[in-house]
Amino acid sequence: MAYPADLKYTKDHEWMRVAGDVAEVGITDYAQEQLGDVVFVELPDVGRRVNAGEAFGSIESVKAVSELFAPAAGEIIEVNPSLKDHPESVNGTPHETWMVRLRLSDPNAAAALLDSAAYEKLISA
Amino acid sequence: MVPYAGWEMPVEYSGITNEHMAVRTRAGVFDVSHMGEIEIAGKNAFAAVQLISSNDASILQTGQAQYAALTTPDGTFVDDMLVYRMAPSHFMLVVNAANAAKDFAWISEQIKAVGDVAAIDSSSRYALIAVQGPAAREVLQPLATIELSEIGHYHFGYGEVAAARATISRTGYTGEDGFEIFVPPNVADRLWLAILESGRSADVVPCGLGARDTLRLEAAMRLYGNDIDESTSVLEAGLGWTIGWKKGDFIGRDRLLEQKERGTVRKLAGFEMIDRAIARQGYPVVSGGRQVGVVTSGTQTPFLKKAVGMAYVPTELHAVGTQIDIDVRGRVAKARIVPLPFYKRGSGVI
Numbered sequence: 001m002a003y004p005a006d007l008k009y010t011k012d013h014e015w016m017r018v019a020g021d022v023a024e025v026g027i028t029d030y031a032q033e034q035l036g037d038v039v040f041v042e043l044p045d046v047g048r049r050v051n052a053g054e055a056f057g058s059i060e061s062v063k064a065v066s067e068l069f070a071p072a073a074g075e076i077i078e079v080n081p082s083l084k085d086h087p088e089s090v091n092g093t094p095h096e097t098w099m100v101r102l103r104l105s106d107p108n109a110a111a112a113l114l115d116s117a118a119y120e121k122l123i124s125a
Numbered sequence: 126m127v128p129y130a131g132w133e134m135p136v137e138y139s140g141i142t143n144e145h146m147a148v149r150t151r152a153g154v155f156d157v158s159h160m161g162e163i164e165i166a167g168k169n170a171f172a173a174v175q176l177i178s179s180n181d182a183s184i185l186q187t188g189q190a191q192y193a194a195l196t197t198p199d200g201t202f203v204d205d206m207l208v209y210r211m212a213p214s215h216f217m218l219v220v221n222a223a224n225a226a227k228d229f230a231w232i233s234e235q236i237k238a239v240g241d242v243a244a245i246d247s248s249s250r251y252a253l254i255a256v257q258g259p260a261a262r263e264v265l266q267p268l269a270t271i272e273l274s275e276i277g278h279y280h281f282g283y284g285e286v287a288a289a290r291a292t293i294s295r296t297g298y299t300g301e302d303g304f305e306i307f308v309p310p311n312v313a314d315r316l317w318l319a320i321l322e323s324g325r326s327a328d329v330v331p332c333g334l335g336a337r338d339t340l341r342l343e344a345a346m347r348l349y350g351n352d353i354d355e356s357t358s359v360l361e362a363g364l365g366w367t368i369g370w371k372k373g374d375f376i377g378r379d380r381l382l383e384q385k386e387r388g389t390v391r392k393l394a395g396f397e398m399i400d401r402a403i404a405r406q407g408y409p410v411v412s413g414g415r416q417v418g419v420v421t422s423g424t425q426t427p428f429l430k431k432a433v434g435m436a437y438v439p440t441e442l443h444a445v446g447t448q449i450d451i452d453v454r455g456r457v458a459k460a461r462i463v464p465l466p467f468y469k470r471g472s473g474v475i
Contacts, residue, residue: 042402063424
């Protein structure tokens with residue numbers, strides 16, 4: 001699967017899609033491959049503030065549980081309601097399936113993250 | 126691929142859910158050659174097996190297999206195993222890969238007192254391929270020289286499968302009908318490919334360790350190292366049905382009899398999550414702010430689509446319907462004790 005150029009990536013295999021000062025956050029195709037069949041996504045309450053790198057939720061597959069880390073600091077303004085009934089969409093369309101919308105503390109936070117080329121290099125290393 | 130008891134094992138081929146559903150609805154094939162085989166033979170082989178096994182081998186005919194505990198003097202598990210009666214004085218024990226060397230040393234030591242009997246670790250002589258699922262027989266039959274329908278549940282026979290000499294056992298670790306086929310290692314790949322070819326029209330898929338674990342958990346089959354070990358007794362594990370009380374003495378019998386009369390303080394129970402959470406191995410069962418038990422296996426199972434698991438709980442919390450609290454990574458989640466197994470063949474979704 002291609003890694004879209006309009007996303008920014010972290011070494012923890014999350015991605016961020018920024019529009020203005022709001023970012024959608026999800027996990028990468030590589031991450032969902034490693035996890036296997038996703039059965040449960042635990043998300044935070046709206047209004048919670050997170051720091052960059054802070055765990056804000058967890059994602060569970062049949063075989064394991066992993067934490068979700070915030071790619072940047074901000075406030076959770078929305079969680080994806082469809083994940084409750086359709087966690088498997090993380091496997092099917094990982095780069096379209098956002099988990100939370102984050103109002104960024106610093107609208108330029110994405111600059112500190114990896115672009116798609118750098119991320120692809122990271123996972124192929 | 127992951128390291129597993131000295132073997133490189135696949136966790137999944139096409140995805141745990143897909144493989145799990147294939148076994149419940151069609152069939153799946155597993156390479157379980159890592160399993161250990163220990164043979165016990167000689168004039169006193171029967172007496173030796175009666176000494177080391179919890180179950181009563183006197184009810185075992187030649188050509189039949191039974192599940193049993195390889196017991197410690199405390200009535201706990203050196204291992205769990207299938208005991209095959211190959212001949213009146215020849216048995217084969219199929220044991221866990223991680224325990225095979227330990228089991229062999231233990232058995233060799235214990236049977237010295239019996240005399241006129243030998244134990245052989247023949248693990249390297251067998252590859253083991255399992256075909257499991259409702260379509261298992263129709264997939265395997267065209268490859269076999271014997272009539273598979275004549276092999277009863279927990280029985281085995283001899284014949285050729287894909288032109289390889291095989292011991293064909295109607296057993297498994299999935300809760301489905303199926304067969305486990307013992308062949309010499311040098312023909313295992315041929316057998317594997319032949320089964321997949323024969324199963325193509327039935328959409329038979331290769332299955333890894335992941336589906337093996339979720340399938341056995343739905344069927345509430347215990348996993349050594351998770352649900353049972355040297356610290357858990359056969360009765361605590363809810364496996365009292367594997368104890369042949371009438372056969373006379375065996376290792377651990379006194380302690381188990383004591384537990385039977387007085388009851389055990391804890392028991393393995395099945396649970397289903399009430400809150401939205403998955404309780405996994407090692408998570409504490411809590412009550413009144415302190416740990417009172419532990420989850421030994423747990424996941425969201427693909428067929429039942431429920432978060433279920435097994436846990437050791439105090440006996441007073443063991444009754445079906447009791448609500449328990451499980452510490453899921455720092456948060457208390459509610460679960461309910463339910464009957465085992467979670468899944469029983471032919472009953473559909475429970």
